Structures are given as C-alpha cells and as structure tokens.
Amino acid sequence: MARAKTTTGWQAPPVADYEKLGAFYLGRPYDLVAKAPQPGLIAYDSKDLVTHAVCVGMTGSGKTGLCVDLIEEAALDGVPTIAIDPKGDLANLLLTFPDLRPEDFRPWVEEEEAAKKGQTADEFAAAEAERWREGLAAWGQDGERIRRLRAAADFAIYTPGSRSGIPLSIVRSFAAPSEAVxxxxxxxxxxxxxxxxxxxxxxxxxxxxxxSREHILVSTLLTQAWQQGQDLDLGSLI
Structure with missing residues (x-):
C-alpha cells in the first residue's frame, strides 16, 4: 500500500488499474528533477518473487517502506509472509487504521515529537490522521482498502525470549507428543x-x-520419556 504522501497536479490512478490479482501496486513513476509524479503505474508481478531477491539503497532511501508495501500488497492478494525482523521496523504493519481517526493515532504519538512541532499530542494525532487521509487519496486509496488489508490476513508478532509480543519458547517443545504421534x-x-x-x-x-554422540544421547532421553507420555523440561533433561 503506497505510503501517505500528498501530491498535486495529477490525477490518482483508477482503482481498477492496480487491483489485479498478482499485481502489487507500488505507486507511480516520479521525476526527481521536477519533484512530481509522472503518468502511469508501477505494478510488480508477484511471479517475480518465487526465488531470492535483495533490496539495497542508501540510509533513508525507502528500503523498509518498499518492503512493507510488498508485504501489504501480497496480503491483499492472499499471499502469506513470514518476516524475520531484527530491527523491529516491520511491526508497523499492524498500525493500520481503516477509519483514519485521530484517536486511532493518538496512542502511538510521542509527546516529545508533538512538542517539537508546537502541538499537543491530540493536535499532532489529528494532523497525522488528516495527512494520511489526504496522502492515501492522492494515490487512489482510502480507508476501505486498509480495511480489506486487515480482513485479508492475520498479523502476529512473535518475540523469542520476550513477552512484548507472542512469546516463543523451545521448552514447550519438550512436552510429550499426542498418543497418536x-x-x-x-x-x-x-x-x-x-x-x-x-x-x-x-x-x-x-x-x-x-x-553424533550428543544427538544420540538427547534423542534417547526424549524417546524414553515420550514413549511413557512423560513431559520434560530443561532441568529434567539435564
């Protein structure tokens, strides 16, 4: 989904032009000299994502934004994504607000950032909501497309070793399998x-x-316990 950025002097593309299964809408050509969008659409063929790819660019050039766009467009087309994100940038995928209300943005406003602009947090949230509404409209999108995105996929953040998201723990894998297994x-x-x-x-x-002696030892301990339906933890395994 194209980022919120207001533009002037051109008409937004018809929705039908980019709402095509397998075509990821990334925006329009942009003239860096004139600093203005150009006619036409930039659509990425999802068939090109069946192998490896790399996204490179200078700091602040928009690599993360492009990758977020690809993930969102893939979700709209029913294509799942597993993203390993050490930096935590992609968690912003969950910050999607179909109604684009100031109160939706308010919990995510940093007081210091609002103060730098001479605004209260509520004023800053209202300005952000309006900026996103205008920016999306300029690129032929609206809250309904955000709503379709949220309906198209279940978003979840797994945080190994932390409870800030959905925690993961290898200890749980030591529980005895089901009787059928x-x-x-x-x-x-x-x-x-x-x-x-x-x-x-x-x-x-x-x-x-x-x-491997180590693998054989651990496997033997697991097998003996699990055959008896006994759960293990790290302490008992050691």
Missing part, C-alpha cells in the same frame, strides 16, 4: 530428531543425527 514410530522419531537437533543448535553444537 507416540503410536506412530516414524512420526515419533521425526519429532525426537527435530527437537534434539534444535536444542543442540541453540548451544552451538552441529550434529549428525546418526553418528
């Missing part, structure tokens, strides 16, 4: 091998499941 030797062996490999990788041990 324990009754299937192949499924049980796969679960044991995967858990042992993941645990050893966390401590920097790269192992061969067949020949």
């Amino acid at each position: 324990r009754a299937d030797e192949e499924l049980l062996n796969d679960r044991v091998s995967g858990t042992a490999t993941g645990l050893l990788a966390l401590v920097g041990v790269e192992t061969d499941p067949v020949q």
Whole structure:
C-alpha cells in the first residue's frame, strides 16, 4: 500500500488499474528533477518473487517502506509472509487504521515529537490522521482498502525470549507428543530428531543425527520419556 504522501497536479490512478490479482501496486513513476509524479503505474508481478531477491539503497532511501508495501500488497492478494525482523521496523504493519481517526493515532504519538512541532499530542494525532487521509487519496486509496488489508490476513508478532509480543519458547517443545504421534514410530522419531537437533543448535553444537554422540544421547532421553507420555523440561533433561 503506497505510503501517505500528498501530491498535486495529477490525477490518482483508477482503482481498477492496480487491483489485479498478482499485481502489487507500488505507486507511480516520479521525476526527481521536477519533484512530481509522472503518468502511469508501477505494478510488480508477484511471479517475480518465487526465488531470492535483495533490496539495497542508501540510509533513508525507502528500503523498509518498499518492503512493507510488498508485504501489504501480497496480503491483499492472499499471499502469506513470514518476516524475520531484527530491527523491529516491520511491526508497523499492524498500525493500520481503516477509519483514519485521530484517536486511532493518538496512542502511538510521542509527546516529545508533538512538542517539537508546537502541538499537543491530540493536535499532532489529528494532523497525522488528516495527512494520511489526504496522502492515501492522492494515490487512489482510502480507508476501505486498509480495511480489506486487515480482513485479508492475520498479523502476529512473535518475540523469542520476550513477552512484548507472542512469546516463543523451545521448552514447550519438550512436552510429550499426542498418543497418536507416540503410536506412530516414524512420526515419533521425526519429532525426537527435530527437537534434539534444535536444542543442540541453540548451544552451538552441529550434529549428525546418526553418528553424533550428543544427538544420540538427547534423542534417547526424549524417546524414553515420550514413549511413557512423560513431559520434560530443561532441568529434567539435564
């Protein structure tokens, strides 16, 4: 979804031009010299994303914004995304407000930023809401497209080692599998091998499941406990 940026002197593209399955709407050509948008649309073919890609550019050139656009457009077309984001920038994907109301923006306003502009936090939130409304309209978009984005996908933030999002813990993987899994030797062996490999990788041990003494030891302990329906934790495993 194109970022909120007001423009003048040109007409927004018809929605039908870019709401095509598989075509990600990224905006319009932009003349850096004239500092103005140009006729035409920039649409990215989702078929080009089946292999590897890299996005490069100077600091502040818009790399994150472009990647966020791609993720949003993919979601609108029903294409899922798993994003590993050490910086935390992509969490902004959850800050989507279909009604574009000042009160939607208010909880995310930093008091210091508002003060720098000589505004109260409420005034700053109202100005941001209006800026986004005008900016989206200038690019042929509105709150309804944001609403479709929110309806098209479930957004979740997983935070390993932290409770600021949805926490992840390898300890939970030590719980005994279901009876159906324990009754299937192949499924049980796969679960044991995967858990042992993941645990050893966390401590920097790269192992061969067949020949590694460490892997064989951990796998044996897991198998014996799980066959009896016994849950384990790190303490009991050690």
